[in-house]
Amino acid sequence: MNELNIFFEPKSIAIIGASETLKFGFPTTQYLLNSKFKTYPVHLYKETILGHKAYKNVKDIPEPVELAIILVKNDNVLGAVKDCIEKKVKGIIIETAGFAETNIDKYVKLQKQIENLAKKSGVRIIGPNCVGITNFYNKFTSTEVDFNEPILVGNISIIAQSGVLGNVFIDWGMSQKIGFSKSITLGNKVDVDEVDLLEYLQEDKNTKVITMYLEGVKRGKEFINVLKKMTKPIIVVKNGKSDISARAIQSHTGSIAGNNEIYDAIFRQFNCIFRVNDFYEMFNIAKIFSVQPLPNGKNVAIITGSGSLGILACDYINHEGLNLAKLEKNTIDQIKEYAPNWVSLKNPVDLGPSQFITLEPALRALYADPNVDSILFIFTVPKNPLKNFGYSFKKPFGIIKNLTEKLNKPCVISCFGSRWVFDFIINTALKYNIPVVPSIKDSIKAFKMMYEFNQYLKSL
Amino acid sequence: MNELNIFFEPKSIAIIGASETLKFGFPTTQYLLNSKFKTYPVHLYKETILGHKAYKNVKDIPEPVELAIILVKNDNVLGAVKDCIEKKVKGIIIETAGFAETNIDKYVKLQKQIENLAKKSGVRIIGPNCVGITNFYNKFTSTEVDFNEPILVGNISIIAQSGVLGNVFIDWGMSQKIGFSKSITLGNKVDVDEVDLLEYLQEDKNTKVITMYLEGVKRGKEFINVLKKMTKPIIVVKNGKSDISARAIQSHTGSIAGNNEIYDAIFRQFNCIFRVNDFYEMFNIAKIFSVQPLPNGKNVAIITGSGSLGILACDYINHEGLNLAKLEKNTIDQIKEYAPNWVSLKNPVDLGPSQFITLEPALRALYADPNVDSILFIFTVPKNPLKNFGYSFKKPFGIIKNLTEKLNKPCVISCFGSRWVFDFIINTALKYNIPVVPSIKDSIKAFKMMYEFNQYLKSL
Numbered sequence: 001m002n003e004l005n006i007f008f009e010p011k012s013i014a015i016i017g018a019s020e021t022l023k024f025g026f027p028t029t030q031y032l033l034n035s036k037f038k039t040y041p042v043h044l045y046k047e048t049i050l051g052h053k054a055y056k057n058v059k060d061i062p063e064p065v066e067l068a069i070i071l072v073k074n075d076n077v078l079g080a081v082k083d084c085i086e087k088k089v090k091g092i093i094i095e096t097a098g099f100a101e102t103n104i105d106k107y108v109k110l111q112k113q114i115e116n117l118a119k120k121s122g123v124r125i126i127g128p129n130c131v132g133i134t135n136f137y138n139k140f141t142s143t144e145v146d147f148n149e150p151i152l153v154g155n156i157s158i159i160a161q162s163g164v165l166g167n168v169f170i171d172w173g174m175s176q177k178i179g180f181s182k183s184i185t186l187g188n189k190v191d192v193d194e195v196d197l198l199e200y201l202q203e204d205k206n207t208k209v210i211t212m213y214l215e216g217v218k219r220g221k222e223f224i225n226v227l228k229k230m231t232k233p234i235i236v237v238k239n240g241k242s243d244i245s246a247r248a249i250q251s252h253t254g255s256i257a258g259n260n261e262i263y264d265a266i267f268r269q270f271n272c273i274f275r276v277n278d279f280y281e282m283f284n285i286a287k288i289f290s291v292q293p294l295p296n297g298k299n300v301a302i303i304t305g306s307g308s309l310g311i312l313a314c315d316y317i318n319h320e321g322l323n324l325a326k327l328e329k330n331t332i333d334q335i336k337e338y339a340p341n342w343v344s345l346k347n348p349v350d351l352g353p354s355q356f357i358t359l360e361p362a363l364r365a366l367y368a369d370p371n372v373d374s375i376l377f378i379f380t381v382p383k384n385p386l387k388n389f390g391y392s393f394k395k396p397f398g399i400i401k402n403l404t405e406k407l408n409k410p411c412v413i414s415c416f417g418s419r420w421v422f423d424f425i426i427n428t429a430l431k432y433n434i435p436v437v438p439s440i441k442d443s444i445k446a447f448k449m450m451y452e453f454n455q456y457l458k459s460l
Numbered sequence: 461m462n463e464l465n466i467f468f469e470p471k472s473i474a475i476i477g478a479s480e481t482l483k484f485g486f487p488t489t490q491y492l493l494n495s496k497f498k499t500y501p502v503h504l505y506k507e508t509i510l511g512h513k514a515y516k517n518v519k520d521i522p523e524p525v526e527l528a529i530i531l532v533k534n535d536n537v538l539g540a541v542k543d544c545i546e547k548k549v550k551g552i553i554i555e556t557a558g559f560a561e562t563n564i565d566k567y568v569k570l571q572k573q574i575e576n577l578a579k580k581s582g583v584r585i586i587g588p589n590c591v592g593i594t595n596f597y598n599k600f601t602s603t604e605v606d607f608n609e610p611i612l613v614g615n616i617s618i619i620a621q622s623g624v625l626g627n628v629f630i631d632w633g634m635s636q637k638i639g640f641s642k643s644i645t646l647g648n649k650v651d652v653d654e655v656d657l658l659e660y661l662q663e664d665k666n667t668k669v670i671t672m673y674l675e676g677v678k679r680g681k682e683f684i685n686v687l688k689k690m691t692k693p694i695i696v697v698k699n700g701k702s703d704i705s706a707r708a709i710q711s712h713t714g715s716i717a718g719n720n721e722i723y724d725a726i727f728r729q730f731n732c733i734f735r736v737n738d739f740y741e742m743f744n745i746a747k748i749f750s751v752q753p754l755p756n757g758k759n760v761a762i763i764t765g766s767g768s769l770g771i772l773a774c775d776y777i778n779h780e781g782l783n784l785a786k787l788e789k790n791t792i793d794q795i796k797e798y799a800p801n802w803v804s805l806k807n808p809v810d811l812g813p814s815q816f817i818t819l820e821p822a823l824r825a826l827y828a829d830p831n832v833d834s835i836l837f838i839f840t841v842p843k844n845p846l847k848n849f850g851y852s853f854k855k856p857f858g859i860i861k862n863l864t865e866k867l868n869k870p871c872v873i874s875c876f877g878s879r880w881v882f883d884f885i886i887n888t889a890l891k892y893n894i895p896v897v898p899s900i901k902d903s904i905k906a907f908k909m910m911y912e913f914n915q916y917l918k919s920l
Contacts, residue, residue, distance in 0.1 A: 027844050052495065097798070097812060101767075102774040127536030144844045162768040164812070167842035171878030213768060237772070244784045245774035248767075278772065279876065307708070308673060312697070312738065314705035324704045340558070348708055352557060352624070354533055382627035384487050384604045416739065420630075441738065 004192065004200045006091040007126060008135040008182060014058045014089070016080045017071035017096075017438060018049045025071035025095065027144040037140060040065065046115045058083045067140050069089045069132065074107060077128060081114055081220050085121045093142050094127035095163065100188050101129055103250070107207040115190040130187030131163040134170065136180045137206055143183070145170050154179015155208035157287050161186050161215050169279070177426050177436070178287050181206045197220045202230055210290045211282050212236040227270040231460070233453050234273040235286045237381035238263050255322035271456035274449045279442035281445065284437040287459040288446035290412035291433045294454035297373035299325035300447055303368045304378035305355040309416065311346030313376060313440050324348075325372045334365040348378075355381075357395045367403040374447045375400075377410040378440060379425055383418040395426050401432040410450060412436075412443040465817045466551040468595040468642060472517045472654045474549070476540045477531035477556075478500040478509045485555065487576045487604040492548075497600060500525065518543045529592065529602050534558030534567060537588065541574055545581045553602050554587035555623065556914060560648050561589055562655040563710070566779035575650040587815045588795070590647030591623040594630065597666055601644070603616035605630050614639015615668035619657050621646050621675050629739070637886050637896070638747050641666045650857050655682045662690055669749045671742050672696040672768045675709045687730040693913050694733040695746045698723050731916035734909045744902035745909060751868035751893045753916035757833035759785035760907055761826045762808035764838035765815040769876065770808030773836060773900050780908040785832045793872065794825040808838075815841075817847060827863040834907045835860075838900060839885055853885070857892040864894075870910060872896075872903040 010171065018041035019025040026308045032039040033052050041049035044060055044335045048054055055061050058068060058080070068084045070092060077096050084092050099111035126132055126373045132142030136153045144167045145151070150171075156178060160166045166185035173180060180308040182204065184197055185225055201207045214236055215407065217223045228232075240246045241260050267275045276282050300322050310406060317324055324347050332345045338361045339345065340354050349366070351358045366372050377400075400411050413436045417423050473492060478501030479485040482567065492499040493512050500521045501509035501586075502892045508514055515521050517526060518540070528544045528550060531888055537556050544552050548693055551674035578585045586592055592602030596613045605611070606625045616638060616808055620626045627646035633640060642664065654672060659669045677683045687694075701720050727735045736742050760782050764770040777784055784807050792805045798821045799805065800814050808828070811818045826832050837860075860871050873896045875885050886896040897903055 022848055028847075043878070085606040146844050160653060160768075162766060163840070164766045164840055166769050167844075168840050168877045171843050171881065172876060175879040215768070215771070239768065239771040239775065241775045244778055245771045248771045248774050278899075282897070306624045306628070308620075308675070308699065309706045311675070311699040311705045311898035314701065314708050318702035318704055380624055380628050380856070382604045382624070383631050384606055384627075388482055393823045415631060417628045418638050419635040421631065429632075439738075 002200050002203060003090075003124065004196060006066050006124070007093070007133050008140065009138060010037065010091070010140065012038040012040070012063060012066050014040045014042050014061060014065045014264065015067045015071065016058055016068055018043055019071065020050045027146075028069065028071075028142055031141065031147070032255065035139070056395050058084065058089065061087070062200070065089050067093070068098060070094045072096060074110065078110055078113055081117055081125070085117060085123055089123060090124045092123060093130070094125060094133035094187070095131055095142070096127075097129040097163075099128050104204055111188060111190060115123045118191040121393055123192040126184070128190065130185040131166050131231045132185060134180075134183040136182065143167050144183070146300045149174070149181060152177060152179040153181070153205060153335065154290060155181050156290050157181045157201050157204070157210050158183040159186065159194055159210065159212040160184070161213055163187060164281075165213060173283060176283065176287070177430050178283055179290070189218060191423055193218055195226050198230060198234070200227045202232060206314040209286045211286045213279070214238045215240065218404040219243050224266060227266070227273060230270075230272040231249050231457065232272070232422070233289050233449070235282050235289070235449075236267070236273055237277070237279060237282050238275055271452045276445070280439065281442050284439055284442035285446040285449060287437065288410070288412050288435045289450060291435055292412065292450070293372040293404065294406040294450045294457075295410050295447060296408065296450055296454065298372045299371055300376055300444065301325045301327070301369070301372040301374070302378060303351065303359070303366060304348055304361055304380065305351050306378060306380040307348070307350040307352070309378045309440060310350050310379055313348065313369045313378060313444060316441050316444040320444055322448055322451075327366075328369050328371060331365045331369040335362045337361065356391050360399060363396055363399050364403070367409060372409065374409055374452075375439070376412060376443050376447070379413050380417055381421060383420050386421055386424070393425070397429060397432040397434060410447065412446065414438070414440045414443045462660050463550075463584065464656060464661060466526050467553070467593050467601065467818075468582070469598060470497065470551070472498040472500070472523060472526050474500045474502050474521060474525045474528045475531065475546075476518055477526055478503055478514065480510045480790065482638060482890070487606075488602055489530075491503065491601065491607070495599070513755065518547050518549065521547070525549050525654070525854065527553070530554045530556060532556060534570065538573055541577055545577060545583055546893065550582060552583060552585045553590070553592035554585060554647070555587040555591055555602070556587075557623075559588050564893040566857055571648060571650060578651040580657070582670040585651040586644070586702055588650065589623065590645040591626050592645060594640075594643040596642065597837055599601045603627050603643070609634070612637060612639040612751060613641070615641050615666060616750050617641045617661050617667040618643040618672050619646065619654055619670065619672040619872070620644070621673055623647060625673060625739075629743070636743065636747070637890050638743055639750070648676060653678055655679050655686050658679065658686045658690060658694070662692060668692060669746045670694045671746045674698045675700065684726065687726070687733060687829070690732040691917065692732070693909070695742050695750050695909075696727070696735055697737070697739060697742050698735055705855050713888040731912045734907070740899065741759070741902050741905065744897040744899055745906040747897065748870070748872050748903065748906035749910060750897045751895055752872065752910070753864065754910045754917075755834040755870050755907060756868065758782045758830055759833045759909055760836055760904065761785045761829070761834070762821070762836045762838060763826060763834040764808055765811050766838060767808075767810040769838045769840055769900060770810050773808065773838060773904060776901050776904040780904055782904065782908055782911075783805050785829070787826075788829050788831060791825045791829040795822045797821065819858060823856055823859050823863070826887070827867055827869060831871065833911075834869055836903050836907070837871060839875045840877055841881060843880050846881055846884070853888050857889060857894060860894055861892040870907065872906065874898070874900045874903045
């Protein structure tokens, strides 16, 4: 068992600086005290916290504590860490901010002292300046994720440096029907870092795709070594492309951004890690990776009701170095049987307003075409006709699911339209494991990365 | 009065091929027959359409008809156009598809005949292969826009080539609180084209910003001439960057994509027209243009609760050739009074979890700083604390509105988060004329384009 497991499945928890008023740390306190996880609140002077007996010090807790969550203010963190070590706590999450990222001498030193304590004692520390962990499988969290709301459990894990974002990722992901597995925010990384977590997630059976927000890597050599061992795709946003952002990183988590070109070179060398530009891209691409097979070639077929968006997709295919699949005559003839005389019968297949009649035979024909490696279905229908026609999509989505599994050809739906249409399609497609994303560009980028990742796996 | 006005404020309308069954054209028929617009249905054999007396031919209508909407199938369109000309109709919208875009000789010729009829008779024709017009001010529409739903009226007009997209733009725009003025889909452009419409919209008092989806320009010289006269910004998606997309354009609306480099050169020469990559970008940027003043310089201040996103913004600022504003000592001192010791007090101003305390003084200080030309407020807060704290944003948004108007410094809120948070912020900000967009990149691009547009206006 990986020793980081205590962070994801702690047997007992102390919350040091537990809060019963509406401030940072309150939602975590409230959630854990009312959860199945054995949790002890620690507070300097309160007798109880939310009705639970509070302890003045972690050392006063009569049972063993496996994991401590520290929320006290920065000046008091070092003392709390020392207490935890005496108590033989195995893991500590320090959520408190105000350390190396302030660039204030006193707090930079304070962080260094905590780092040294971790090294000497062997206790594992996540943070400071983070919100810690969420495990979507057992519903353990040290963050503000609300498990009372419907949460989709899946196979995408997140490594984020920043605390705020860790929570917001989950919030946003839910609106996009993204299923998460584990989320970790690392903060200033006095001990546990992305190298540890990549190793952990590589072994984790509930993680298929890793997303990562990175400001800087501290252990460059180890980072490269772990990349060599990865057989799961990592989609990464690495900030700090410019001097001004590199300086901003220093005052955010105290990290050194490092040379942008070196990172790019590393990412190019290992085709298990893919750099993207923002978080929308990161999660859209991860979502596609997480539920679709890897394509065996670069030939993309496009099927759409909007000629304009089909054309836009061509520009992206060209930009990514993929090919617009050349359809066989047989494929076109099969679609022709069902289509009105004015439908454009080449790739992109523009079904126009006839898409509800032509979609099913067109999908069958495209899957069967040996020149097609992946299929992008650009769905753009105004709300009114879709509502009026009452078309259920069960049949075409069933075709997509079956043929994708049978033939190993990934399919993505890119949907541009009203919120009603988007929600209707994403909720329907979810049952068939078909990823729906708003962006055509991201869909095509995903095909490119999935093709490269497939080649990478074959080369291992 | 511009003669195109009959398309936007028709005094009487004939729907040729009116439909009372659930097919293309039905929503338009249903809407117009039950609207304040005097509308006559025309149908080959039906006596009535949705309870209204139907005419066999447009010529049978006893009153003058100003605008005809043609929905009959492609083989019957030429005859309908001839009838309209005999009836002395002033404008025709041909929605039917199946002409030059099919690349079938017969239909290419048919389109040419319609084009010649327009030239000879002087009747103005929009289409074929489009959905025509929506005027959000008087609620006239030949499309499937649903005026029974809440629709935001504003000052952004849309010129689109493609029919489907015209409708979807409106659908999507509503979810983003985008206020539209007029929308026009042009299709194959036998007569009315983007040159006519740019002239029209330049004069239109309800249009401040023009968005345009373009596959190709037929009248290059006239296009350049009209650009020379424009004093309104045009945000354009021009497809056809690659050979494969140029070929796809030919079979979509029969247009010639033209040389991509020539378009880029034109767009670079006239800083009233700005090329963007997709429709999300187009509308996000148009929204910012539509409600915010133009910045006088390139110095951007960033204020955020998420250090990570602040850093990401730095990379975009650098990429767009803008500057991260250097804050005056006085500005920083003013914020310092309110901020905890660990807050990062430079640009980007990272307020962290203290943003609800620090936001108002920080905004005041940033507006007052003479080195700041525009302000990007990156809003990223998890749903739970926002819901729990019950913070109304009335005070900071009031500050933004007042100081933006007083000092001519644009402010944009870029919001990444749950749908609840996004909706809360976008609805609240709407009352203060503050644009909210999901994308940081688009916000910064808008600052760049607005600065360039300001320089352009000054140079005229």
